[in-house]
Amino acid sequence: MSVQPALGEIAARFGLRLVGGSAEQPISGVATLVAADASQIGFLANPRYRAQLAATRAAAVILREPDAADCPRPCLVAADPYVAFAHVATLFEPVATAPAGIHPSAIIAADAHVDTSASIGPLCVIEAGARIEAGATLGPHCSVGPRCVVGAQSRLVARVTLVQDVRLGRRVLIHPGAVLGADGFGLAFEGDHWIKVPQLGGVVIGDDCEIGANTTIDRGALGDTVLEEDVRLDNQIQIAHNVRIGAHSALAGCAAVAGSASIGRYCLIGGGAGILGHLNVADRVTVTAMSLVTHSIREPGEYSSGTPIQPNRQWRRNAARFRHLDEIARRLGVGAKDRTE
Amino acid sequence: MSVQPALGEIAARFGLRLVGGSAEQPISGVATLVAADASQIGFLANPRYRAQLAATRAAAVILREPDAADCPRPCLVAADPYVAFAHVATLFEPVATAPAGIHPSAIIAADAHVDTSASIGPLCVIEAGARIEAGATLGPHCSVGPRCVVGAQSRLVARVTLVQDVRLGRRVLIHPGAVLGADGFGLAFEGDHWIKVPQLGGVVIGDDCEIGANTTIDRGALGDTVLEEDVRLDNQIQIAHNVRIGAHSALAGCAAVAGSASIGRYCLIGGGAGILGHLNVADRVTVTAMSLVTHSIREPGEYSSGTPIQPNRQWRRNAARFRHLDEIARRLGVGAKDRTE
């Protein structure tokens, strides 16, 4: 945005109530409360940072109504300041300017289809039967394998590998190092060695999904691995073959979902959490970080496993006793029915 | 396979007993019980899916003898239906058709050796002293560093990096994003800063190993990091320097093995499990998902750590008490000997 928008224009555009300040104030960008200068908009969404309000020099602060009284600077009052900030920040986001067309170093199979409005970056490889649809962008070093589809307006930032039979919807964003469509981990044990179970399915990614750096999503063994629309995966997530993830679910970094598990809609899976294979997780389930889901979850709500962190010396004493927890419970006659589990 | 094999031929070829149906029925493929149409073979291996048997329309179902009575369709009776299915499915697996030869965009060092029957894909880089043996296949964007060997019939699917001194056996399959032969994490603390410990070893991968997407296997510090034959690694596994993994062991996604640990033969390591450095794990040990192995394991068997998942409100109450487990045990006089641990 070459011209700086005025504070009043921003308020009007996003339906925010401007309290104090001049509607004509030109705005140069967004910043944190601490870093914002007098031409930048800051925001207060996480109460952890409320103490930073007093000293901010921001041109205006996006915040909730009740915080306005504590703000020494003009306010942009929002029902959800984080959502409002996300909208305002888009005004200052540099627009990716990849030109339409195919970089001369890219290697495109004769029978691949690349829309004329798509942008194919340097050193990309597009293989037989692949389709790159209107307005899609591939950064450097991407590889789109046989029969893959990159939907309209989707973007592979750089070095993304779609192995084969991967179909992306529209506006899908994939970060570098992600691998979609590799073989699932299908093995059968025959006497004294493993044999590979052929992996014959694909991967289907719904519209508006985002997939983080170095995340892996395996192709189905039979049938597809599926992400419904608006699923958000952070970095280094592992999605095994034939997993299905419902619309609008979000998984934080390093989470892993084993084969054929099914996760509902609007779920939140914490960082490093694991979900075992063939389980079902209901809609609107939250799993906290590094918890392990070992059975299907039928009810919405928040679920956890693990123990609290402690100084190691104390932890060692307590952890050593974990080995005797059954004996302790039996002594006390607590939870007797668990003995059959 | 351009011609559809007959059901009876399939039974004969893999030693399965055909019960019901016509031996002449042409078979077009394999599918799940739910998805199979009347020309496809389904299978029942995991008892979770037995209820799907009643409604299947499959041309035939691979199953165990005792399940045959419940199957409304012809049966292919197998001692191990999953193994039988793996064999049958290979009939319908598209054969990779990479042509022998070197893609003109690949960059091959003058003193690298590429067998004339090998296939080197677009934009590969093969460096000094590397060897690509007969029938090996490298997909796009692979990099084979100095003194690496890709054994006969091995396949690097795409964007695999062998950094240096990595020797692959025969029929090794490596999925995209894997990095073999990067430096191990060797550091020595000198007063107030780290110094790097030179990493001088290599990586040796036995015949018939499979290595998943974005998995990393570091080179040895001194001597090699070793996978014996038929080791199977899923995606995003971390194998540190000088680890040794015995033949026929399998590690699920996101498992990690720290430096100089040694894992036996026929082990099964669950997803996200960790094994600390310098430990020994005996043959035929199973470690369940997300468990942490903190001492050597001498006996075969199954091992676990962690706590069960619960609704967060209940979990918080219990977890808070974990800090008092030592006191609880002392009150009851349980496990007194642990106090010296």
Added chain:
Amino acid sequence: MSVQPALGEIAARFGLRLVGGSAEQPISGVATLVAADASQIGFLANPRYRAQLAATRAAAVILREPDAADCPRPCLVAADPYVAFAHVATLFEPVATAPAGIHPSAIIAADAHVDTSASIGPLCVIEAGARIEAGATLGPHCSVGPRCVVGAQSRLVARVTLVQDVRLGRRVLIHPGAVLGADGFGLAFEGDHWIKVPQLGGVVIGDDCEIGANTTIDRGALGDTVLEEDVRLDNQIQIAHNVRIGAHSALAGCAAVAGSASIGRYCLIGGGAGILGHLNVADRVTVTAMSLVTHSIREPGEYSSGTPIQPNRQWRRNAARFRHLDEIARRLGVGAKDRTE
């Protein structure tokens, strides 16, 4: 090193006391106690390996004074044998010999700056406004995005992706598959779907940092994600947006740090450990493997969570009782104050 250095020269160069043996003995390399031949130097740093001393055939052994008496071979006595070994081993490390200049297959933007002493490997892509400084080395398949800086003498081993606005200090070493500068996982929930929060910051990596294979470091949302000098990251680590890691801290494989967390100086974070977002961890904190840090840590020391590994049958009995730990504690009146947590 084409000429083999003499044992006495090595002792003198690194300030080690030679006990026994001939100062003139030519040394061909370094090796483990078990593998060393009569021209190689071995070392004993980890007491686990003391039993290997008796049978070693090494030309000399680097060890602590008290171990010298048990060593049948000449000794190089060191205050810290691992540090001494690290120094000695550098004598035998092959020097990377990448020639200065740009490989003809690399693709360099017109306004990128590449120092004439830098080495740019095959199939690298360097985009608009990037700078590659003196003596920096990029191996094959690296991608350096807009406005990134690769500092003097830094090395991207192979297939490293710097997405944009990543500034590396001097002598930074990055292993293959690492992705720096991808968007952080910033999402705001608007009614019934996610909206992306623009990620506008960069990544700053201090001098002498090392970053492992397939590790990911996201750009800041606002402001930068920062590693101070001499931070050491192993493989497959996830560093989220706006994390700050203090100088001389080291993180082992598969550790993960969530957004806006701040880790102090001289910290040691174990493999697979997790640190939740917005927390502060003091200087000189050690977190053991696979522990989860759920609150800020104010005091130096060692911290842990989790339960000990056990045979599965025993573990299941104990783990089932974890669900009753609160009831057990209440029965005994232990830790009553925790009930309000």
